[in-house]
Amino acid sequence: MTGLVVAMDGPSGSGKSSVSRGVARALGLRYLDTGAMYRAMTWWMLRQGVDLADPGAIAARCGEPLIVSGTDPDSPAIHVDEVDVAGPIREADVTGSVSVVAAVPEVRARLVARQREIIGAGGIVVEGRDIGTVVCPGAAVKIYLTASAEARALRRSAELAGSTARAQQEAMARRDTLDSTRKADPLSMADGAVELDTTAMRLDEVIAEVLRLVAEQT
Numbered sequence: 339m340t341g342l343v344v345a346m347d348g349p350s351g352s353g354k355s356s357v358s359r360g361v362a363r364a365l366g367l368r369y370l371d372t373g374a375m376y377r378a379m380t381w382w383m384l385r386q387g388v389d390l391a392d393p394g395a396i397a398a399r400c401g402e403p404l405i406v407s408g409t410d411p412d413s414p415a416i417h418v419d420e421v422d423v424a425g426p427i428r429e430a431d432v433t434g435s436v437s438v439v440a441a442v443p444e445v446r447a448r449l450v451a452r453q454r455e456i457i458g459a460g461g462i463v464v465e466g467r468d469i470g471t472v473v474c475p476g477a478a479v480k481i482y483l484t485a486s487a488e489a490r491a492l493r494r495s496a497e498l499a500g501s502t503a504r505a506q507q508e509a510m511a512r513r514d515t516l517d518s519t520r521k522a523d524p525l526s527m528a529d530g531a532v533e534l535d536t537t538a539m540r541l542d543e544v545i546a547e548v549l550r551l552v553a554e555q556t
């Protein structure tokens with residue numbers, strides 16, 4: 339499985355993380371969560387007090403933080419300047435701002451370069467929004483995971499205590515709109531990607547289907 343890259347794209351709440359980690363574990367591959375890198379950049383910008391309404395200010399500072407991502411599917415680690423940010427990057431302030439930061443081309447150029455270094459010779463499952471289209475268009479297996487807006491919101495609100503499905507659905511719809519309408523590398527299905535609608539599927543069924551596609555396409 340060295341050399342293999344599985345690109346896993348799709349909107350928020352489609353199940354990318356659980357599926358990607360399950361597939362990586364089953365095949366003994368590494369795992370990269372590129373969303374965590376955009377979240378880490380956003381966490382740093384917020385902490386520095388960078389004006390997120392000003393793309394120029396974001397672009398000017400995005401080279402400063404040192405973002406280091408682990409690739410163990412059992413405990414995906416993420417550090418910014420040696421601070422463990424795995425918890426803080428899931429907080430509402432980061433989630434509410436990440437799509438704005440991720441829309442800045444200079445941020446994307448920097449993080450995509452870093453992602454390609456980590457992917458290296460492959461042997462990895464990579465999840466994000468632009469993996470099959472931009473980061474690794476040559477990936478042997480490209481999956482585009484979707485689910486109905488209701489199912490995605492329900493999954494997220496089950497993960498986040500105190501948040502209602504309706505509030506989740508609205509917040510996710512806002513983020514998905516920003517992610518799929520931005521100029522730089524918008525969320526879209528890659529050429530050659532297989533679309534998997536997970537609305538009515540259990541996690542183990544989705545993982546089994548991806549493993550079947552990997553076996554078929556490699």
Ligand code: C5P
Nearest residue numbers: 350372373374376436437440466467468
């Ligand atoms: O996957 P997750 O929901 O943690 O991603 C957070 C945000 O990071 C997305 O809403 C999107 O704005 C951005 N992102 C991106 N490209 C990727 C991965 C994530 O723009 N490859």
